Amino acid sequence: MNSALKILDIAERRMRQAGYNTVSYRDIAAEMGLKSASLHYHFPKKEDLGVALVRRYAEKFRDQLTASTCDTDLPHELIKAFVNIYANALKKQKLLCLCLVLAAEADGLPSPVTEEVKKFFSENISWLAERFETLNFERPADDANTMFALLQGAMVISATSDGYDAFDAAVRSIQEKMATPQ
Amino acid sequence: MNSALKILDIAERRMRQAGYNTVSYRDIAAEMGLKSASLHYHFPKKEDLGVALVRRYAEKFRDQLTASTCDTDLPHELIKAFVNIYANALKKQKLLCLCLVLAAEADGLPSPVTEEVKKFFSENISWLAERFETLNFERPADDANTMFALLQGAMVISATSDGYDAFDAAVRSIQEKMATPQ
DNA sequence: GCAAATCTATCTAGTGGTAGATAGATAACT
DNA sequence: AGTTATCTATCTACCACTAGATAGATTTGC
Numbered sequence: 200m201n202s203a204l205k206i207l208d209i210a211e212r213r214m215r216q217a218g219y220n221t222v223s224y225r226d227i228a229a230e231m232g233l234k235s236a237s238l239h240y241h242f243p244k245k246e247d248l249g250v251a252l253v254r255r256y257a258e259k260f261r262d263q264l265t266a267s268t269c270d271t272d273l274p275h276e277l278i279k280a281f282v283n284i285y286a287n288a289l290k291k292q293k294l295l296c297l298c299l300v301l302a303a304e305a306d307g308l309p310s311p312v313t314e315e316v317k318k319f320f321s322e323n324i325s326w327l328a329e330r331f332e333t334l335n336f337e338r339p340a341d342d343a344n345t346m347f348a349l350l351q352g353a354m355v356i357s358a359t360s361d362g363y364d365a366f367d368a369a370v371r372s373i374q375e376k377m378a379t380p381q
Numbered sequence: 382m383n384s385a386l387k388i389l390d391i392a393e394r395r396m397r398q399a400g401y402n403t404v405s406y407r408d409i410a411a412e413m414g415l416k417s418a419s420l421h422y423h424f425p426k427k428e429d430l431g432v433a434l435v436r437r438y439a440e441k442f443r444d445q446l447t448a449s450t451c452d453t454d455l456p457h458e459l460i461k462a463f464v465n466i467y468a469n470a471l472k473k474q475k476l477l478c479l480c481l482v483l484a485a486e487a488d489g490l491p492s493p494v495t496e497e498v499k500k501f502f503s504e505n506i507s508w509l510a511e512r513f514e515t516l517n518f519e520r521p522a523d524d525a526n527t528m529f530a531l532l533q534g535a536m537v538i539s540a541t542s543d544g545y546d547a548f549d550a551a552v553r554s555i556q557e558k559m560a561t562p563q
Numbered sequence: 564g565c566a567a568a569t570c571t572a573t574c575t576a577g578t579g580g581t582a583g584a585t586a587g588a589t590a591a592c593t
Numbered sequence: 594a595g596t597t598a599t600c601t602a603t604c605t606a607c608c609a610c611t612a613g614a615t616a617g618a619t620t621t622g623c
Contacts, residue, residue, distance in 0.1 A: 202598075217489025220402040223582065237599050239584065295485065303477065303485035305540045307399025317541040324538075324547065344538075344550035345531060352534030353526070356506075358487045359499040365506065368526035376558040384572075405608065419573050421610065 203241045205231055211252055215294040218304055219249060219312070246309035249301075253315035256297045257322065260284070264326055274334050275378040278346065281327065282370050285350050289366060295358055299351045323347060342377060349373050385423045387413055393434055397476040400486055401431060401494070428491035431483075435497035438479045439504065442466070446508055456516050457560040460528065463509065464552050467532050471548060477540055481533045505529060524559055531555050 209230050213222045224235040224245070242248035263269070268280040288294050298319045305313050324347050331339035353369040360366075391412050395404045406417040406427070424430035445451070450462040470476050480501045487495050506525050513521035535551035542548075 216487075218400055218402065218486035220400065221486060221489035224584090225581075233598095234600065235583085236585080236601080240598060243584085245583065299537055300485045302537045302540045303482045304400035304403060305398075307403035313541055320538050320541060320547070338554060341550045341554035344535070344547050345554035348534030348538055348547070348551040349527060349531045349555075350534065351537055352530030352532065355481055355484045355533055355537065356502050356526075356530055358484045359495055359502060365502070365526050365530070368523045369530040372520060372523035372527040373531075406610085407607075415572095416574065417609085418575080418611080422572060425610085427609065 202231070202233070202237075206238055206241055206248070207252060207255055210248055211256065211297060212292075212294065214252065215297050215300055218300055219308055220304065246311055249309060249312035250315055253298065253301065253312060253319060257315070257319045260319070260323065264323075269330075272334065274331075274336070275374070277330060277334065278374055278378055281346065282350065282374070285354060286366070286370070289354055289357060290363060295354050296351060299355060303355070320347075336377075346373065346377065384413070384415075384419075388420055388423055388430070389434060389437055392430055393438065393479060394474075394476065396434065397479050397482055400482055401490055402486065428493055431491060431494035432497055435480065435483065435494060435501060439497070439501045442501070442505065446505075451512075454516065456513075456518070457556070459512055459516065460556055460560055463528065464532065464556070467536060468548070468552070471536055471539060472545060477536050478533060481537060485537070502529075518559075528555065528559065 206227055209227045210222055213226065224238045228235040228238055238248075242251060263284050264281075268283070269277060271277050271280065285296060288296070298316045301308060301312065301316045302320070305316070308316075324343050327346055328340045328343035331342050336342050349369060353366045356369075357363055357366040388409055391409045392404055395408065406420045410417040410420050420430075424433060445466050446463075450465070451459060453459050453462065467478060470478070480498045483490060483494065483498045484502070487498070490498075506529050509528055510522045510525035513524050518524050531551060535548045538551075539545055539548040
């Protein structure tokens, strides 16, 4: 019953560490104490697992966006809340954004997976743009793209760094420039 | 003689499209009209190929930084020149930064490869920081990290996008905010 | 100057291992 | 009894990598 969930949990963690192609049914099964064939019962093809993974990830992300911390009229607070979603994942779980990792190997992915990743990006950038618009930013769409891109970039750079200096520096600078839109 | 170069060219292109683990000696050899075994003469282990690839990439990047377009005292021009290095790769070759792709799957890479990627990032951010410093930016180090992270993020997002709207939007916004540091 | 030795770059052939995936049996729960 | 979930066993395809041979170019020694 919760085997499917467990598979998703393990697959997500591993993919966020090393990418889509490095993760194998064998390894996931071994960590669960199952045989790799059993995983195909839950996710017939790896592509199915990939799609399910991104869909669940997008859903969890949506939940975080509707959480209390994002419900503010202060630009500074909103930006901080959004940044913290990724900052927490990076520093506490030491994991990158699933969709960032997948997008980096987009051409090597089954196209249904790439499609889901694409949706995740456009959905989140749109969400940010809408919020910026209600906060009367001058260029809400551009700023949303900038904010989102900056976070993804700061994450991927810190994947090979020892600490989080690069991430913090990148974020610090943008927070100052964006929190005062006028 | 230039087989090694050809291998590097093909491997770089393929890795920048689909990541390290998706690229195989077999596929590279097939494209060259050779047998995969022959590739091991030039690069004994895949790890050797990976390291050589990042080193050559870093070198080519260094050359672009010392090119005439980057030799300017106008913040606006410098930023534009730096942005164009990646914008050109993305739009003309439809390729992401090699190190971005590799960093996204860092935990699945041989550690010598990850080390080279790390060097590439720190080297380029340092270069930017130094230039920003001579241009009297208020926070040169932070701005360098922001600039670099933003570009990497904008690239990875546009890997799954149809056009370059997201990339252009992200870059447009940062250019305005950074070109007027005071 | 010629012969021997070495180097370069490729080949054929094969190793052991891992990938995702399938078929069919079996167990467990309801 | 039927559904759910896992098993065993197997398949085909691919992976990185190695051994050993070969043909041609280059270098070395006499």
